[in-house]
Amino acid sequence: MSEMVIQTQQLTxxxxxxxxxxxxxxxxxxxxxxxxxxxxxxxxxxxIRMLLGLIRPTSGRVRLFNQDLEKNxxxxxxxxxxxxxxxSYYGHLTGTENLKVIARLLGxxxxxxxxxxxxxxxxxxxxxxxxxxxxxxxxxxxxxxxxLGSPDLLILDEPTNGxxxxxxxxxxxxxxxxxxxxxxxxxxSSHLLSEIEQMATQVGIINxxxxxxxxxxxxxxxxxxxQLVLETERPQxxxxxxxxxxxxxxxxxGLLSLPNADFETSAGVNRELVMAGFxxxxxxxxxxxxxxxxxxxVGKGVSL
Amino acid sequence: MFWNSLVxxxxxxxxxxxxxxxPVGPLLGLLLGWLNVHTGETHPDAQGQAEVHDWLWMYxxxxxxxxxxxxxxxxxxYASLLCRFEHLNGGWKQLLALPVSxxxxxxxxxxxxxxxxxxxxxxxxxxxxxFGLCLQVEGSIPWTExxxxxxxxxxTLVPLAALQLWVxxxxxxxxxxxxxxxxxxxxxxxxxxxxxxxxxxLWSQPYLGMSPTHGGILNLAPISFWLVLGGSLVLVAxxxxxxxxxxxxx
Numbered sequence: 001m002s003e004m005v006i007q008t009q010q011l012t013x014x015x016x017x018x019x020x021x022x023x024x025x026x027x028x029x030x031x032x033x034x035x036x037x038x039x040x041x042x043x044x045x046x047x048i049r050m051l052l053g054l055i056r057p058t059s060g061r062v063r064l065f066n067q068d069l070e071k072n073x074x075x076x077x078x079x080x081x082x083x084x085x086x087x088s089y090y091g092h093l094t095g096t097e098n099l100k101v102i103a104r105l106l107g108x109x110x111x112x113x114x115x116x117x118x119x120x121x122x123x124x125x126x127x128x129x130x131x132x133x134x135x136x137x138x139x140x141x142x143x144x145x146x147x148l149g150s151p152d153l154l155i156l157d158e159p160t161n162g163x164x165x166x167x168x169x170x171x172x173x174x175x176x177x178x179x180x181x182x183x184x185x186x187x188x189s190s191h192l193l194s195e196i197e198q199m200a201t202q203v204g205i206i207n208x209x210x211x212x213x214x215x216x217x218x219x220x221x222x223x224x225x226x227q228l229v230l231e232t233e234r235p236q237x238x239x240x241x242x243x244x245x246x247x248x249x250x251x252x253x254g255l256l257s258l259p260n261a262d263f264e265t266s267a268g269v270n271r272e273l274v275m276a277g278f279x280x281x282x283x284x285x286x287x288x289x290x291x292x293x294x295x296x297x298v299g300k301g302v303s304l
Numbered sequence: 305m306f307w308n309s310l311v312x313x314x315x316x317x318x319x320x321x322x323x324x325x326x327p328v329g330p331l332l333g334l335l336l337g338w339l340n341v342h343t344g345e346t347h348p349d350a351q352g353q354a355e356v357h358d359w360l361w362m363y364x365x366x367x368x369x370x371x372x373x374x375x376x377x378x379x380x381x382y383a384s385l386l387c388r389f390e391h392l393n394g395g396w397k398q399l400l401a402l403p404v405s406x407x408x409x410x411x412x413x414x415x416x417x418x419x420x421x422x423x424x425x426x427x428x429x430x431x432x433x434x435f436g437l438c439l440q441v442e443g444s445i446p447w448t449e450x451x452x453x454x455x456x457x458x459x460t461l462v463p464l465a466a467l468q469l470w471v472x473x474x475x476x477x478x479x480x481x482x483x484x485x486x487x488x489x490x491x492x493x494x495x496x497x498x499x500x501x502x503x504x505x506l507w508s509q510p511y512l513g514m515s516p517t518h519g520g521i522l523n524l525a526p527i528s529f530w531l532v533l534g535g536s537l538v539l540v541a542x543x544x545x546x547x548x549x550x551x552x553x554x
Contacts, residue, residue, distance in 0.1 A: 077402065
């Protein structure tokens with residue numbers, strides 16, 4: 001079992017009566033890219049703000065690098081780089097100056113500023129005022145700022161929000177490099193599974209403040225169990241017939257589906273129908289996409 | 305660490321438009337002071353036309369609007385502008401997630417605010433000197449009285465500045481702290497002639513402290529002096545603790 005870089009215990013935050021984050025136990029293993037997923041307003045940003053000490057939990061605790069955040073805030077944050085929601089910047093300063101402001105506070109030498117600017121490919125625009133930057137450039141500047149202190153953990157809240165596809169691709173490539181080349185653990189939040197899917201090794205799904213799934217990405221993929229879908233004549237009669245035979249079967253839009261698509265089921269159902277004289281037009285295996293599973297999980301959360 | 309924070313803040317302040325604003329208060333004050341000297345009450349010795357005599361006659365005549373209105377107002381404007389760097393584009397969440405204590409960051413802002421107010425006072429006194437020399441005021445320049453007036457005015461601004469900084473860190477909106485400032489300054493103006501009560505009102509103190517007298521502590525009645533010190537302590541402490549404890553949402 002690898003070591004956990006982020007661990008929260010029953011992390012909860014209430015605003016008045018409204019519970020924004022409820023008993024969240026986040027587990028982020030070292031060296032992973034952890035995708036923190038959930039619809040807008042699910043509690044992602046509130047959780048992330050608590051991880052960074054920006055807001056205080058109502059109850060529960062945050063441990064980063066096995067240290068209590070509240071007690072060791074400064075020494076812990078020295079190892080964390082972050083980008084929370086929309087990019088933060090000083091518009092009247094240039095890209096370089098923006099980073100120098102932060103470098104001073106981090107006690108990092110100015111030489112490092114040029115390095116991170118190069119890493120996010122902003123060297124060309126380094127001496128232009130940031131208020132003239134495009135959103136994508138501002139976001140990259142934010143990532144540069146997060147990398148400035150050579151962190152061991154990078155926390156990125158919706159880093160691709162509002163970017164065009166090229167910008168999204170660029171940020172994704174940057175994130176993918178982090179654990180490989182620099183040994184940095186990354187937590188990245190998003191409301192779109194498709195963005196996380198291609199880079200995350202771990203996923204946590206939060207909805208209405210509650211964690212509804214957490215584990216390796218592969219575990220989530222495994223949940224996409226294939227179904228057997230049938231197209232036949234007189235589907236209602238077929239359904240009744242199969243149910244009488246003891247199969248669990250559902251009928252929707254004229255299509256019959258069974259929750260299992262192994263050889264045994266397929267062959268069995270086929271044999272029964274043919275023997276009973278029903279014409280089978282089509283039999284196929286359908287595998288729900290990750291997006292379907294995500295929506296399904298979130299949907300379940302809503303109905304709870 | 306504190307030094308690094310001061311340098312970091314300097315990089316933001318250096319390139320901002322704050323500098324153009326600092327002369328505005330003293331200049332407006334001088335302009336209105338000049339009008340007052342020319343159209344105001346005449347010197348007791350003068351016959352007919354107003355005449356400018358010595359420095360200590362001229363100075364109190366010029367002081368009024370600057371000390372009662374402009375000084376408290378610029379304290380609020382500076383505080384808002386200093387916090388605007390962070391309010392404008394999500395700066396707080398970035399700044400406060402850095403491994404720097406919130407106390408350091410708050411005190412840095414306070415140091416700059418008080419420094420800018422000191423600079424304002426300096427410009428005001430320089431303006432008064434130039435003005436007096438141009439008018440060829442009689443007598444020698446009363447350095448001690450002017451210096452004491454400048455320092456005392458600055459000291460009496462500390463509690464006002466502390467309150468304004470507190471408000472400015474909380475309110476993103478620029479107009480709200482300004483409105484509050486105006487609302488608090490108006491009673492100060494009304495109380496100016498109420499000798500009994502003005503010693504108790506914080507917004508009256510800059511005028512009292514800047515008016516050259518021969519008594520009190522730095523021109524202030526002892527009760528006023530202690531009120532200013534106590535008010536400074538309480539308001540700095542309140543703004544500071546609130547800043548350290550608050551949730552950062554923006």
